[in-house]
Amino acid sequence: MNDIRIIKATEEIDINSYELGEVHRLQILLSDNSMGVPWRIPIVIIRGVEDGPVFGITAAVHGNELNGISTIFKLIEELDPKKVKGTLIMVPISNVPGYLNNQRAFIDGVDLNRIMPGKLGGNTSNIYAHYFTSKIISKFDYLLDLHTASHGRVNSLYIRADLENEETRTLAFLQNPQIIVQKYDESGTLRAWANDQGIPAITVEIGNPNAFQHTLIDETLEGIRNTLRYYNMIEGEVHDMVTDATICDHSYWIYSTKGGIVDVLPKLTDRIKKGQVIAKVYDVFGQVKEVICANKKGIVIGKNVRPNCEAGTRILHLGVDFMAPDPEDIPGHDDYEITEK
Ligand SMILES: [Zn+2]
Known part of the structure:
Protein backbone atom coordinates (compact mmCIF):
# COMPACT_ATOMS: atom_id res chain seq x y z
CA MET A 1 0.00 0.00 0.00
CA TYR A 231 -8.63 11.09 -25.79
CA ASN A 232 -5.55 8.94 -26.41
CA MET A 233 -5.03 8.44 -22.69
CA ILE A 234 -4.91 4.65 -23.09
CA GLU A 235 -4.21 2.40 -26.05
CA GLY A 236 -6.99 0.84 -28.06
CA GLU A 237 -9.68 1.41 -30.60
CA VAL A 238 -12.77 3.51 -29.91
CA HIS A 239 -15.96 1.59 -30.60
CA ASP A 240 -19.67 1.18 -29.88
CA MET A 241 -20.63 4.84 -29.73
CA VAL A 242 -24.40 5.25 -29.15
CA THR A 243 -25.08 1.87 -30.70
CA ASP A 244 -27.46 0.82 -27.92
CA ALA A 245 -28.59 4.22 -26.67
CA THR A 246 -32.09 5.64 -26.91
CA ILE A 247 -31.80 9.42 -27.03
CA CYS A 248 -34.59 11.45 -25.45
CA ASP A 249 -35.07 15.17 -25.84
CA HIS A 250 -36.26 15.41 -22.23
CA SER A 251 -37.81 13.44 -19.41
CA TYR A 252 -40.18 13.91 -16.52
CA TRP A 253 -41.63 12.08 -13.52
CA ILE A 254 -45.20 10.87 -13.40
CA TYR A 255 -46.66 11.24 -9.88
CA SER A 256 -49.42 9.45 -7.98
CA THR A 257 -52.37 11.58 -6.91
CA LYS A 258 -53.60 9.15 -4.24
CA GLY A 259 -51.71 7.54 -1.36
CA GLY A 260 -51.66 3.81 -0.67
CA ILE A 261 -49.81 0.74 -1.89
CA VAL A 262 -48.31 1.35 -5.31
CA ASP A 263 -47.34 -1.29 -7.86
CA VAL A 264 -45.39 0.08 -10.84
CA LEU A 265 -45.84 -2.31 -13.76
CA PRO A 266 -43.26 -1.67 -16.51
CA LYS A 267 -39.62 -2.69 -16.30
CA LEU A 268 -36.65 -0.36 -16.73
CA THR A 269 -35.99 0.60 -20.39
CA ASP A 270 -39.46 -0.70 -21.46
CA ARG A 271 -41.08 1.24 -24.28
CA ILE A 272 -44.40 2.71 -23.16
CA LYS A 273 -47.34 3.59 -25.38
CA LYS A 274 -49.47 6.65 -24.79
CA GLY A 275 -52.34 5.65 -22.51
CA GLN A 276 -50.62 2.47 -21.25
CA VAL A 277 -51.24 1.57 -17.60
CA ILE A 278 -48.00 2.15 -15.68
CA ALA A 279 -49.09 1.77 -12.06
CA LYS A 280 -51.93 0.82 -9.79
CA VAL A 281 -52.51 2.34 -6.37
CA TYR A 282 -54.29 0.01 -3.93
CA ASP A 283 -56.01 0.80 -0.65
CA VAL A 284 -55.01 -1.29 2.38
CA PHE A 285 -57.82 -3.78 1.60
CA GLY A 286 -56.44 -4.65 -1.83
CA GLN A 287 -58.88 -2.56 -3.87
CA VAL A 288 -57.58 -0.45 -6.73
CA LYS A 289 -57.94 3.26 -5.88
CA GLU A 290 -56.12 4.75 -8.84
CA VAL A 291 -54.89 3.53 -12.21
CA ILE A 292 -52.03 5.66 -13.54
CA CYS A 293 -51.50 5.83 -17.30
CA ALA A 294 -48.73 7.33 -19.42
CA ASN A 295 -49.80 10.58 -21.04
CA LYS A 296 -47.14 10.24 -23.74
CA LYS A 297 -45.17 7.58 -25.56
CA GLY A 298 -41.76 7.10 -23.94
CA ILE A 299 -39.11 4.89 -22.37
CA VAL A 300 -38.77 3.95 -18.68
CA ILE A 301 -35.63 5.63 -17.32
CA GLY A 302 -36.37 5.03 -13.64
CA LYS A 303 -39.19 3.85 -11.41
CA ASN A 304 -40.38 3.74 -7.86
CA VAL A 305 -39.89 0.40 -6.07
CA ARG A 306 -41.10 1.42 -2.59
CA PRO A 307 -44.74 0.31 -2.45
CA ASN A 308 -45.92 2.35 0.56
CA CYS A 309 -46.50 5.77 -1.00
CA GLU A 310 -48.11 9.01 0.01
CA ALA A 311 -50.17 10.97 -2.51
CA GLY A 312 -47.81 12.84 -4.82
CA THR A 313 -45.03 10.25 -4.91
CA ARG A 314 -42.78 9.96 -7.96
CA ILE A 315 -43.90 6.80 -9.74
CA LEU A 316 -42.13 6.54 -13.06
CA HIS A 317 -39.42 8.56 -14.84
CA LEU A 318 -40.36 8.71 -18.51
CA GLY A 319 -37.96 9.72 -21.30
CA VAL A 320 -39.84 11.22 -24.26
CA ASP A 321 -39.41 12.63 -27.76
CA PHE A 322 -36.84 10.19 -29.12
CA MET A 323 -34.19 11.53 -31.45
CA ALA A 324 -31.88 9.66 -33.79
CA PRO A 325 -28.28 10.87 -33.53
CA ASP A 326 -26.94 12.59 -36.60
CA PRO A 327 -24.19 10.27 -37.95
CA GLU A 328 -22.12 13.41 -38.62
CA ASP A 329 -22.08 14.01 -34.85
CA ILE A 330 -20.31 10.73 -34.19
CA PRO A 331 -16.52 10.93 -34.45
CA GLY A 332 -15.41 8.35 -37.04
CA HIS A 333 -19.04 8.25 -38.23
CA ASP A 334 -18.29 6.30 -41.42
CA ASP A 335 -18.26 3.09 -39.37
CA TYR A 336 -21.72 3.62 -37.98
CA GLU A 337 -25.17 2.91 -39.22
CA ILE A 338 -27.91 4.68 -37.29
CA THR A 339 -31.38 3.21 -37.09
CA GLU A 340 -34.25 5.31 -35.81
CA LYS A 341 -35.50 3.82 -32.53
ZN1 LIG B 1 -27.26 11.51 -7.46
Whole structure:
Protein backbone atom coordinates (compact mmCIF):
# COMPACT_ATOMS: atom_id res chain seq x y z
CA MET A 1 0.00 0.00 0.00
CA ASN A 2 1.23 3.45 -0.90
CA ASP A 3 1.52 6.31 1.53
CA ILE A 4 -1.44 8.62 1.72
CA ARG A 5 -0.54 12.25 1.41
CA ILE A 6 -2.50 14.88 3.36
CA ILE A 7 -3.33 18.16 1.58
CA LYS A 8 -4.31 20.95 3.99
CA ALA A 9 -7.17 23.36 3.27
CA THR A 10 -4.66 26.13 2.63
CA GLU A 11 -2.59 24.00 0.22
CA GLU A 12 -3.12 23.63 -3.51
CA ILE A 13 -3.00 20.30 -5.30
CA ASP A 14 -0.05 20.79 -7.61
CA ILE A 15 -0.54 18.00 -10.13
CA ASN A 16 2.80 18.64 -11.81
CA SER A 17 4.64 17.93 -8.55
CA TYR A 18 3.49 14.29 -8.53
CA GLU A 19 5.80 11.69 -9.97
CA LEU A 20 4.99 10.44 -13.47
CA GLY A 21 3.97 6.83 -14.04
CA GLU A 22 2.68 6.40 -10.48
CA VAL A 23 -0.59 6.18 -8.54
CA HIS A 24 -0.91 8.80 -5.79
CA ARG A 25 -3.40 8.68 -2.92
CA LEU A 26 -4.36 11.92 -1.21
CA GLN A 27 -6.67 13.07 1.53
CA ILE A 28 -7.85 16.61 0.93
CA LEU A 29 -8.83 18.48 4.08
CA LEU A 30 -11.99 20.53 3.57
CA SER A 31 -14.20 22.49 5.99
CA ASP A 32 -14.24 21.59 9.71
CA ASN A 33 -16.90 19.33 11.20
CA SER A 34 -18.25 19.60 14.77
CA MET A 35 -15.27 17.69 16.11
CA GLY A 36 -13.27 20.71 15.05
CA VAL A 37 -11.36 18.67 12.49
CA PRO A 38 -11.68 18.87 8.71
CA TRP A 39 -13.68 16.47 6.55
CA ARG A 40 -11.19 14.43 4.53
CA ILE A 41 -12.01 13.66 0.92
CA PRO A 42 -10.11 10.71 -0.61
CA ILE A 43 -8.73 11.21 -4.09
CA VAL A 44 -6.62 9.01 -6.31
CA ILE A 45 -4.38 10.53 -8.96
CA ILE A 46 -2.95 8.42 -11.76
CA ARG A 47 -0.11 10.30 -13.39
CA GLY A 48 0.69 8.92 -16.80
CA VAL A 49 4.11 9.00 -18.36
CA GLU A 50 3.31 11.31 -21.26
CA ASP A 51 1.33 14.50 -21.73
CA GLY A 52 -2.42 14.37 -22.04
CA PRO A 53 -5.59 15.79 -20.50
CA VAL A 54 -6.57 15.82 -16.84
CA PHE A 55 -9.60 13.58 -16.74
CA GLY A 56 -11.77 13.75 -13.60
CA ILE A 57 -14.28 11.24 -12.28
CA THR A 58 -16.39 11.93 -9.19
CA ALA A 59 -18.67 9.50 -7.32
CA ALA A 60 -21.03 9.68 -4.33
CA VAL A 61 -21.77 13.41 -4.51
CA HIS A 62 -24.99 11.92 -3.16
CA GLY A 63 -23.66 9.89 -0.22
CA ASN A 64 -25.76 6.74 -0.75
CA GLU A 65 -25.09 6.43 -4.51
CA LEU A 66 -22.36 3.82 -4.47
CA ASN A 67 -22.02 2.15 -7.90
CA GLY A 68 -19.55 4.88 -8.93
CA ILE A 69 -17.19 3.89 -6.10
CA SER A 70 -16.76 0.39 -7.49
CA THR A 71 -16.44 1.78 -11.02
CA ILE A 72 -13.51 3.94 -9.88
CA PHE A 73 -11.91 1.11 -7.87
CA LYS A 74 -12.04 -1.23 -10.87
CA LEU A 75 -10.52 1.44 -13.10
CA ILE A 76 -7.65 2.03 -10.63
CA GLU A 77 -7.05 -1.72 -10.45
CA GLU A 78 -6.80 -2.24 -14.19
CA LEU A 79 -4.86 0.86 -15.29
CA ASP A 80 -1.10 0.68 -15.53
CA PRO A 81 0.12 4.26 -14.89
CA LYS A 82 3.19 3.50 -17.02
CA LYS A 83 0.87 3.09 -20.02
CA VAL A 84 -1.34 6.15 -19.38
CA LYS A 85 -1.01 9.50 -21.13
CA GLY A 86 -2.21 12.48 -19.13
CA THR A 87 -3.66 12.39 -15.63
CA LEU A 88 -6.71 10.81 -14.05
CA ILE A 89 -8.09 12.37 -10.88
CA MET A 90 -10.74 10.24 -9.21
CA VAL A 91 -12.89 11.09 -6.19
CA PRO A 92 -14.53 7.84 -4.99
CA ILE A 93 -16.44 9.53 -2.15
CA SER A 94 -17.28 13.18 -2.76
CA ASN A 95 -19.91 13.73 -0.05
CA VAL A 96 -18.10 12.28 2.96
CA PRO A 97 -20.69 13.01 5.69
CA GLY A 98 -23.54 11.81 3.44
CA TYR A 99 -21.62 8.59 2.82
CA LEU A 100 -21.04 8.09 6.57
CA ASN A 101 -24.76 8.59 7.26
CA ASN A 102 -25.76 6.47 4.25
CA GLN A 103 -27.82 9.37 2.94
CA ARG A 104 -28.12 11.41 -0.23
CA ALA A 105 -27.78 14.84 1.37
CA PHE A 106 -24.91 16.56 3.16
CA ILE A 107 -24.83 16.58 6.97
CA ASP A 108 -27.12 19.66 7.14
CA GLY A 109 -29.76 18.01 4.93
CA VAL A 110 -28.79 20.07 1.86
CA ASP A 111 -28.43 18.43 -1.56
CA LEU A 112 -24.84 19.26 -2.61
CA ASN A 113 -25.82 18.82 -6.25
CA ARG A 114 -28.15 21.83 -6.10
CA ILE A 115 -25.75 24.36 -4.58
CA MET A 116 -22.56 24.01 -6.63
CA PRO A 117 -20.10 25.71 -6.58
CA GLY A 118 -20.97 26.66 -2.98
CA LYS A 119 -19.51 29.76 -1.34
CA LEU A 120 -17.29 30.81 1.50
CA GLY A 121 -19.30 32.58 4.18
CA GLY A 122 -22.33 30.40 3.39
CA ASN A 123 -23.72 27.56 5.48
CA THR A 124 -21.96 24.24 6.20
CA SER A 125 -22.74 22.58 2.87
CA ASN A 126 -21.86 25.72 0.92
CA ILE A 127 -18.39 25.94 2.45
CA TYR A 128 -17.74 22.25 1.74
CA ALA A 129 -18.97 22.63 -1.86
CA HIS A 130 -16.76 25.68 -2.30
CA TYR A 131 -13.59 23.81 -1.32
CA PHE A 132 -14.66 20.74 -3.28
CA THR A 133 -15.11 22.67 -6.53
CA SER A 134 -12.24 25.14 -6.14
CA LYS A 135 -9.59 22.76 -4.81
CA ILE A 136 -10.43 19.60 -6.77
CA ILE A 137 -12.86 19.95 -9.70
CA SER A 138 -11.26 23.14 -11.06
CA LYS A 139 -8.15 21.05 -11.90
CA PHE A 140 -10.06 18.90 -14.41
CA ASP A 141 -10.19 19.23 -18.21
CA TYR A 142 -13.16 16.81 -18.37
CA LEU A 143 -15.60 15.49 -15.79
CA LEU A 144 -17.74 12.37 -15.49
CA ASP A 145 -19.98 12.69 -12.42
CA LEU A 146 -21.26 9.24 -11.40
CA HIS A 147 -24.67 8.95 -9.71
CA THR A 148 -27.51 6.46 -9.18
CA ALA A 149 -31.24 6.64 -8.51
CA SER A 150 -32.47 7.97 -5.15
CA HIS A 151 -33.69 5.91 -2.20
CA GLY A 152 -36.76 3.82 -3.03
CA ARG A 153 -36.18 4.07 -6.78
CA VAL A 154 -34.26 2.19 -9.46
CA ASN A 155 -32.61 3.52 -12.61
CA SER A 156 -31.42 2.26 -15.95
CA LEU A 157 -27.88 3.20 -17.05
CA TYR A 158 -28.50 6.66 -18.42
CA ILE A 159 -26.73 9.91 -19.12
CA ARG A 160 -27.65 13.53 -18.73
CA ALA A 161 -25.76 15.68 -21.18
CA ASP A 162 -26.11 18.72 -23.39
CA LEU A 163 -26.14 17.21 -26.88
CA GLU A 164 -25.91 20.57 -28.59
CA ASN A 165 -22.40 21.04 -27.22
CA GLU A 166 -19.94 19.03 -29.28
CA GLU A 167 -17.67 18.05 -26.39
CA THR A 168 -20.38 16.93 -23.98
CA ARG A 169 -22.20 15.16 -26.82
CA THR A 170 -19.00 13.24 -27.59
CA LEU A 171 -18.59 12.29 -23.91
CA ALA A 172 -22.19 11.04 -23.84
CA PHE A 173 -21.93 9.08 -27.10
CA LEU A 174 -18.63 7.46 -26.03
CA GLN A 175 -20.35 6.07 -22.95
CA ASN A 176 -22.88 4.13 -25.07
CA PRO A 177 -25.50 4.01 -22.27
CA GLN A 178 -29.04 2.59 -22.41
CA ILE A 179 -30.57 6.08 -22.51
CA ILE A 180 -29.38 9.67 -22.99
CA VAL A 181 -31.52 12.60 -21.83
CA GLN A 182 -30.54 16.01 -23.00
CA LYS A 183 -32.77 18.59 -21.32
CA TYR A 184 -33.09 18.82 -17.59
CA ASP A 185 -33.20 21.55 -14.96
CA GLU A 186 -29.59 21.54 -13.87
CA SER A 187 -29.11 24.70 -11.85
CA GLY A 188 -26.65 24.13 -9.01
CA THR A 189 -25.45 20.75 -10.27
CA LEU A 190 -21.77 19.92 -10.44
CA ARG A 191 -22.18 19.24 -14.15
CA ALA A 192 -23.72 22.66 -14.87
CA TRP A 193 -21.03 24.48 -12.89
CA ALA A 194 -18.21 22.55 -14.57
CA ASN A 195 -19.64 23.19 -18.04
CA ASP A 196 -19.86 26.92 -17.20
CA GLN A 197 -16.16 26.82 -16.30
CA GLY A 198 -15.29 25.30 -19.68
CA ILE A 199 -14.85 21.80 -18.23
CA PRO A 200 -17.02 19.53 -20.42
CA ALA A 201 -19.06 17.42 -18.00
CA ILE A 202 -21.80 14.81 -18.12
CA THR A 203 -23.76 12.98 -15.43
CA VAL A 204 -23.76 9.18 -15.58
CA GLU A 205 -26.64 7.56 -13.69
CA ILE A 206 -25.70 3.98 -12.83
CA GLY A 207 -28.64 1.96 -11.53
CA ASN A 208 -29.73 1.87 -7.91
CA PRO A 209 -28.61 3.43 -4.60
CA ASN A 210 -27.01 1.55 -1.70
CA ALA A 211 -25.63 -1.25 -3.84
CA PHE A 212 -22.93 -2.50 -6.15
CA GLN A 213 -24.52 -3.70 -9.43
CA HIS A 214 -21.64 -5.20 -11.32
CA THR A 215 -23.32 -5.56 -14.71
CA LEU A 216 -24.03 -1.81 -14.84
CA ILE A 217 -20.67 -0.99 -13.22
CA ASP A 218 -18.87 -2.99 -15.92
CA GLU A 219 -20.86 -1.29 -18.69
CA THR A 220 -19.95 2.10 -17.23
CA LEU A 221 -16.32 1.03 -17.01
CA GLU A 222 -16.32 0.04 -20.68
CA GLY A 223 -17.73 3.49 -21.51
CA ILE A 224 -14.93 5.10 -19.51
CA ARG A 225 -12.30 2.96 -21.26
CA ASN A 226 -13.80 4.00 -24.59
CA THR A 227 -13.58 7.65 -23.52
CA LEU A 228 -9.95 7.32 -22.40
CA ARG A 229 -9.10 5.66 -25.74
CA TYR A 230 -10.79 8.51 -27.59
CA TYR A 231 -8.63 11.09 -25.79
CA ASN A 232 -5.55 8.94 -26.41
CA MET A 233 -5.03 8.44 -22.69
CA ILE A 234 -4.91 4.65 -23.09
CA GLU A 235 -4.21 2.40 -26.05
CA GLY A 236 -6.99 0.84 -28.06
CA GLU A 237 -9.68 1.41 -30.60
CA VAL A 238 -12.77 3.51 -29.91
CA HIS A 239 -15.96 1.59 -30.60
CA ASP A 240 -19.67 1.18 -29.88
CA MET A 241 -20.63 4.84 -29.73
CA VAL A 242 -24.40 5.25 -29.15
CA THR A 243 -25.08 1.87 -30.70
CA ASP A 244 -27.46 0.82 -27.92
CA ALA A 245 -28.59 4.22 -26.67
CA THR A 246 -32.09 5.64 -26.91
CA ILE A 247 -31.80 9.42 -27.03
CA CYS A 248 -34.59 11.45 -25.45
CA ASP A 249 -35.07 15.17 -25.84
CA HIS A 250 -36.26 15.41 -22.23
CA SER A 251 -37.81 13.44 -19.41
CA TYR A 252 -40.18 13.91 -16.52
CA TRP A 253 -41.63 12.08 -13.52
CA ILE A 254 -45.20 10.87 -13.40
CA TYR A 255 -46.66 11.24 -9.88
CA SER A 256 -49.42 9.45 -7.98
CA THR A 257 -52.37 11.58 -6.91
CA LYS A 258 -53.60 9.15 -4.24
CA GLY A 259 -51.71 7.54 -1.36
CA GLY A 260 -51.66 3.81 -0.67
CA ILE A 261 -49.81 0.74 -1.89
CA VAL A 262 -48.31 1.35 -5.31
CA ASP A 263 -47.34 -1.29 -7.86
CA VAL A 264 -45.39 0.08 -10.84
CA LEU A 265 -45.84 -2.31 -13.76
CA PRO A 266 -43.26 -1.67 -16.51
CA LYS A 267 -39.62 -2.69 -16.30
CA LEU A 268 -36.65 -0.36 -16.73
CA THR A 269 -35.99 0.60 -20.39
CA ASP A 270 -39.46 -0.70 -21.46
CA ARG A 271 -41.08 1.24 -24.28
CA ILE A 272 -44.40 2.71 -23.16
CA LYS A 273 -47.34 3.59 -25.38
CA LYS A 274 -49.47 6.65 -24.79
CA GLY A 275 -52.34 5.65 -22.51
CA GLN A 276 -50.62 2.47 -21.25
CA VAL A 277 -51.24 1.57 -17.60
CA ILE A 278 -48.00 2.15 -15.68
CA ALA A 279 -49.09 1.77 -12.06
CA LYS A 280 -51.93 0.82 -9.79
CA VAL A 281 -52.51 2.34 -6.37
CA TYR A 282 -54.29 0.01 -3.93
CA ASP A 283 -56.01 0.80 -0.65
CA VAL A 284 -55.01 -1.29 2.38
CA PHE A 285 -57.82 -3.78 1.60
CA GLY A 286 -56.44 -4.65 -1.83
CA GLN A 287 -58.88 -2.56 -3.87
CA VAL A 288 -57.58 -0.45 -6.73
CA LYS A 289 -57.94 3.26 -5.88
CA GLU A 290 -56.12 4.75 -8.84
CA VAL A 291 -54.89 3.53 -12.21
CA ILE A 292 -52.03 5.66 -13.54
CA CYS A 293 -51.50 5.83 -17.30
CA ALA A 294 -48.73 7.33 -19.42
CA ASN A 295 -49.80 10.58 -21.04
CA LYS A 296 -47.14 10.24 -23.74
CA LYS A 297 -45.17 7.58 -25.56
CA GLY A 298 -41.76 7.10 -23.94
CA ILE A 299 -39.11 4.89 -22.37
CA VAL A 300 -38.77 3.95 -18.68
CA ILE A 301 -35.63 5.63 -17.32
CA GLY A 302 -36.37 5.03 -13.64
CA LYS A 303 -39.19 3.85 -11.41
CA ASN A 304 -40.38 3.74 -7.86
CA VAL A 305 -39.89 0.40 -6.07
CA ARG A 306 -41.10 1.42 -2.59
CA PRO A 307 -44.74 0.31 -2.45
CA ASN A 308 -45.92 2.35 0.56
CA CYS A 309 -46.50 5.77 -1.00
CA GLU A 310 -48.11 9.01 0.01
CA ALA A 311 -50.17 10.97 -2.51
CA GLY A 312 -47.81 12.84 -4.82
CA THR A 313 -45.03 10.25 -4.91
CA ARG A 314 -42.78 9.96 -7.96
CA ILE A 315 -43.90 6.80 -9.74
CA LEU A 316 -42.13 6.54 -13.06
CA HIS A 317 -39.42 8.56 -14.84
CA LEU A 318 -40.36 8.71 -18.51
CA GLY A 319 -37.96 9.72 -21.30
CA VAL A 320 -39.84 11.22 -24.26
CA ASP A 321 -39.41 12.63 -27.76
CA PHE A 322 -36.84 10.19 -29.12
CA MET A 323 -34.19 11.53 -31.45
CA ALA A 324 -31.88 9.66 -33.79
CA PRO A 325 -28.28 10.87 -33.53
CA ASP A 326 -26.94 12.59 -36.60
CA PRO A 327 -24.19 10.27 -37.95
CA GLU A 328 -22.12 13.41 -38.62
CA ASP A 329 -22.08 14.01 -34.85
CA ILE A 330 -20.31 10.73 -34.19
CA PRO A 331 -16.52 10.93 -34.45
CA GLY A 332 -15.41 8.35 -37.04
CA HIS A 333 -19.04 8.25 -38.23
CA ASP A 334 -18.29 6.30 -41.42
CA ASP A 335 -18.26 3.09 -39.37
CA TYR A 336 -21.72 3.62 -37.98
CA GLU A 337 -25.17 2.91 -39.22
CA ILE A 338 -27.91 4.68 -37.29
CA THR A 339 -31.38 3.21 -37.09
CA GLU A 340 -34.25 5.31 -35.81
CA LYS A 341 -35.50 3.82 -32.53
ZN1 LIG B 1 -27.26 11.51 -7.46
